Amino acid sequence: MLIMNNYNNMFNDVPTPWGMYLQDSASPMAEGMLEVHDTVMFYLMMMLMLVGYLTYSMMKFNNKMSYKYLTHGSLLEFIWTLFPVMMLLLIAFPSFMLLYLTDDVIDPAMTIKCIGLQWYWSYEYSDFINDNGETISFDSYMMPEEMLEFGQLRLLDVDSRVVVPIDTHIRFIVTGGDVIHSFTVPALGFKVDATPGRLLQISTIITREGRFYGQCSEICGVAHSEMPMTIEAVSLPKFLDWLNEQ
Amino acid sequence: MLRSILRPNHIRLATSARLASTATAKPITNISPDTPLSVPSLRKLNTRWNTMTEVEKNELISALSERQKADWKTLTPLEKQAAWYISYGEWGPRTPIHPKGTVQKIVLGVLTGIAVSGLVFLSIRAVLPEKPKTMSQEWQQASNEELEKINAEPFSGYNQIQSPIRGVHPSEDDE
Numbered sequence: 001m002l003i004m005n006n007y008n009n010m011f012n013d014v015p016t017p018w019g020m021y022l023q024d025s026a027s028p029m030a031e032g033m034l035e036v037h038d039t040v041m042f043y044l045m046m047m048l049m050l051v052g053y054l055t056y057s058m059m060k061f062n063n064k065m066s067y068k069y070l071t072h073g074s075l076l077e078f079i080w081t082l083f084p085v086m087m088l089l090l091i092a093f094p095s096f097m098l099l100y101l102t103d104d105v106i107d108p109a110m111t112i113k114c115i116g117l118q119w120y121w122s123y124e125y126s127d128f129i130n131d132n133g134e135t136i137s138f139d140s141y142m143m144p145e146e147m148l149e150f151g152q153l154r155l156l157d158v159d160s161r162v163v164v165p166i167d168t169h170i171r172f173i174v175t176g177g178d179v180i181h182s183f184t185v186p187a188l189g190f191k192v193d194a195t196p197g198r199l200l201q202i203s204t205i206i207t208r209e210g211r212f213y214g215q216c217s218e219i220c221g222v223a224h225s226e227m228p229m230t231i232e233a234v235s236l237p238k239f240l241d242w243l244n245e246q
Numbered sequence: 247m248l249r250s251i252l253r254p255n256h257i258r259l260a261t262s263a264r265l266a267s268t269a270t271a272k273p274i275t276n277i278s279p280d281t282p283l284s285v286p287s288l289r290k291l292n293t294r295w296n297t298m299t300e301v302e303k304n305e306l307i308s309a310l311s312e313r314q315k316a317d318w319k320t321l322t323p324l325e326k327q328a329a330w331y332i333s334y335g336e337w338g339p340r341t342p343i344h345p346k347g348t349v350q351k352i353v354l355g356v357l358t359g360i361a362v363s364g365l366v367f368l369s370i371r372a373v374l375p376e377k378p379k380t381m382s383q384e385w386q387q388a389s390n391e392e393l394e395k396i397n398a399e400p401f402s403g404y405n406q407i408q409s410p411i412r413g414v415h416p417s418e419d420d421e
Contacts, residue, residue: 014398017408024401145378151388153406154380211396 014153014213023186026212026233027204030189032098040091047087054080102189105203108171112162113137116174116181116194116216119223123162128243136246142226155225156213161232164206165239171203182218185231193218206233279316283309288324291331307332381409 014023025031057066070076113124117139124137143157164170174183176194184191187210192200206212212231216224234242287306295303310329313321321329336342379385389406398404 014393014404014406016404017406145380148380151385151392152380153389154378208397208400210398210400 014156014211025189026187026206026208026210027189028207029102029204030187032101033189036094036098039094043087043091047084050083102202105171105201106169108169108203110165110168111171111173112164113173113175114162114183114194114229115177116183116220116227117177118179118221119216119227121158121181121183121227121229122177125243125246128246130246136243138246140229142228153213156215156228156230158228158230161211161230163232163234163239163242165236166206166209166233168236169203169205171201174200174202179220180218181216181220181227183214183229184217185212185214185229187212187214188231190214191217206231209233209235279312280320282320282322283313283325283328285324288328291328292335295331295335295337377409383407383409385409 022034022037023030025034054070056063057068057070060066061068061071110125110127113126115122115124120139120141122137122139124135126135128136130136138160140158140160140162142155143152143159145154148154148157172183172190172192174192174194175198176196178196180196181194182191183194188204188206190202190204192202194200210233212233214229214231216227216229218224220227287309291306298306306328310325310332313325314329318326331337334340380389386407386409390404393404393406
């Protein structure tokens with residue numbers, strides 16, 4: 001993994017052509033996911049090498065490289081039963097810990113409601129009201145190809161981004177308006193199904209400023225590929241400025 | 247007439263073919279540990295074995311086992327080959343599951359499949375409409391600049407470039 005990390009340049013807050021690895025993390029949750037991914041990959045590599053060598057020894061019985069006594073023996077059987085059990089435990093513990101940690105929503109400072117619709121996202125900042133006493137809400141559509149400004153990302157940039165402050169506990173409440181969609185932002189470690197009739201929640205603290213792209217991840221119809229989500233994380237003063245403009 | 251119904255033509259033909267194939271092997275009469283078996287009865291045994299009758303097979307087996315009672319060094323090479331074939335040859339339970347050439351057939355089939363799918367892929371690509379305007383290097387370079395502005399890649403490099411240069415390259419334009 002380390003070698004891969006050093007030799008590719010495919011980390012990003014956005015998908016990158018021929019990207020082979022996960023996007024850079026921008027929240028503790030995504031950091032944890034990267035960590036678990038790398039750890040599990042390490043165990044998988046060890047397992048692959050061991051099983052590969054056992055298979056080789058079985059197939060090439062009289063080869064210099066093989067060890068023929070590896071094919072039978074009670075102690076050996078005991079070990080090769082225990083070893084996978086240990087491996088599974090080593091994989092299960094960190095992943096379950098992470099799973100339950102990501103489930104926790106503790107005392108969020110602000111809440112954003114995300115409603116998946118065919119084929120756009122509708123956002124509602126329920127904690128803030130405008131001059132008319134209405135909550136701030138807007139729809140976010142993908143920028144069509146003919147309207148893209150030079151350099152904008154096709155199928156990723158939207159007309160209105162979700163602006164959020166960094167270093168703030170934010171809760172996203174996700175639901176669907178028609179069919180099941182999925183609110184997914186890889187850099188933040190989000191993937192929440194937007195199911196009609198259900199409210200699912202996920203929380204995060206974004207640790208750096210940036211623009212984080214995601215795409216609907218539940219097949220939802222013909223324009224499933226054309227309802228991306230873009231989260232723009234800014235400093236608190238900038239966020240307040242943005243709020244005032246709404 | 248009844249005989250021909252009971253014994254269809256193809257069976258009769260098969261029987262006569264079998265008899266013809268074993269016709270070269272004379273009946274084994276000289277069964278003794280000291281006398282070598284006749285060459286015709288052993289020659290190309292692996293090609294004839296499956297067409298021989300049970301009687302012929304048993305005769306040969308018993309003749310060979312008689313011969314093996316004497317010193318094995320006195321066995322002729324043909325006899326050794328025949329004894330080995332009867333004990334360990336590819337017949338009966340040891341008949342190979344897949345006939346010869348199966349691997350080649352499978353490899354050829356898979357390669358043909360890959361080639362056909364490649365052709366389908368290329369022909370679909372050939373009739374596609376023009377690529378989106380973002381699939382040009384100029385656009386992707388602009389994307390990179392935009393991403394640099396928003397500090398999109400804080401931990402290592404990023405690159406949106408995947409397309410060849412179309413038209414005038416921006417750097418050439420500057421010159």
